[in-house]
Amino acid sequence: MKIDNFKVEDWFNEYEKLAKYDMADTCVESLSLEELFKIIGNKEEHLSKIMSRKLNYGDIQGSGRLHNAIRSLYNTDMPLTVTHGAIGANNLVMQSIIERGDKVVSVVPTYQQHYSIPKSLGADVKLVFLKEENGWLPDMEELKNVMGNDTKLVCMNNPNNPTGSVMPESMLKQIVEFAQVNGTYILCDEVYRGLEHNGDISKSITELYEKGISTGSMSKVFSLAGLRLGWIVAPEEVMDKIIIHREYNTISVSIPDDYFAALALENKEKIISRNLGKILEGKKIMSDWVKSEPHISWVEPKGGTTCLLKYNSSISSVDLCKKLLDNTGVLFLPASTLEMEGYLRAGYCSDVSKLKQGLELFSEWLG
Numbered sequence: 001m002k003i004d005n006f007k008v009e010d011w012f013n014e015y016e017k018l019a020k021y022d023m024a025d026t027c028v029e030s031l032s033l034e035e036l037f038k039i040i041g042n043k044e045e046h047l048s049k050i051m052s053r054k055l056n057y058g059d060i061q062g063s064g065r066l067h068n069a070i071r072s073l074y075n076t077d078m079p080l081t082v083t084h085g086a087i088g089a090n091n092l093v094m095q096s097i098i099e100r101g102d103k104v105v106s107v108v109p110t111y112q113q114h115y116s117i118p119k120s121l122g123a124d125v126k127l128v129f130l131k132e133e134n135g136w137l138p139d140m141e142e143l144k145n146v147m148g149n150d151t152k153l154v155c156m157n158n159p160n161n162p163t164g165s166v167m168p169e170s171m172l173k174q175i176v177e178f179a180q181v182n183g184t185y186i187l188c189d190e191v192y193r194g195l196e197h198n199g200d201i202s203k204s205i206t207e208l209y210e211k212g213i214s215t216g217s218m219s220k221v222f223s224l225a226g227l228r229l230g231w232i233v234a235p236e237e238v239m240d241k242i243i244i245h246r247e248y249n250t251i252s253v254s255i256p257d258d259y260f261a262a263l264a265l266e267n268k269e270k271i272i273s274r275n276l277g278k279i280l281e282g283k284k285i286m287s288d289w290v291k292s293e294p295h296i297s298w299v300e301p302k303g304g305t306t307c308l309l310k311y312n313s314s315i316s317s318v319d320l321c322k323k324l325l326d327n328t329g330v331l332f333l334p335a336s337t338l339e340m341e342g343y344l345r346a347g348y349c350s351d352v353s354k355l356k357q358g359l360e361l362f363s364e365w366l367g
Ligand SMILES: Cc1ncc(COP(=O)(O)O)c(C=O)c1O
Pocket: 026, 084, 085, 086, 087, 088, 110, 111, 157, 161, 189, 191, 216, 217, 218, 219, 225, 229, 230
């Protein structure tokens, strides 16, 4: 199976290690186990339980405790399964429902899986770009027209990486109406759901649509990307297919990952509150900087951990990022890796002091 290079990963593989100021991270400052236990307490008790567990394959679909904890994030009875991160979740969904010749509509910019995997499976992939003038939300007329009456699957990501836009419930419901006409599935990658900046958690697509499929993970909302633990919530007929594919590429997730993920999710309010604090602090720094920086503009993000910065020069985003990194050690992600030119993707939720220094250096460099 041929597949396009994953451009964001290629960029990070080549340049991340050279960065002194990494302004491109999509995680809220990741937690160590020590920090996790400071937040949730009872370290000795929890550790002694996991230390005595035999490291066999564990519960194949994930432990009952983990299932209950994931279920608490949703208001739906749809079946769920656990996966190797959201990356494993998205991949499994697509492998399970897309066939050669199917029409797939992907709302971009987004995580590249959402258009490159369908393309590699032989789907006819149509892209619908989020519009800056709409606050990085889709043009609904355009989406409806592109979907037409023959789309098998719509892929979207809400809250959105990279723009930080959050689709309001009314918009999600309208997309569901377009999809219902033809029984189109909607895959909503919800890895940032829970990091809406105003604290109003978005509805999951599975709470709005009987053919909605949600993917999520521990990486962004819970700052535990190192657990490599994600999940899929999907209608039964889709889950039946997913389970078959999952047997070929997952078997189960690791017992420690399952255990620590359940613990973290059982304490979700504390972790989300820590993370929203960091996000709002970073966003204020970014917002003050954008106001003071004549060469840069943005649409202020409303959710997630990233934003797009528009720069007023004709230089390509790759050239800008390479020169900037070379001259200053400041690393952004060129948005051409996300099919957008003239923008940089920035993350603003990791290390606040590095964020401030990096932005100062960037301003000096811009002159
Ligand atoms: C929108 C989106 N989906 C999925 C992923 C993959 O997440 P995970 O670490 O859970 O595999 C990412 C990671 O950056 C992401 O931004």
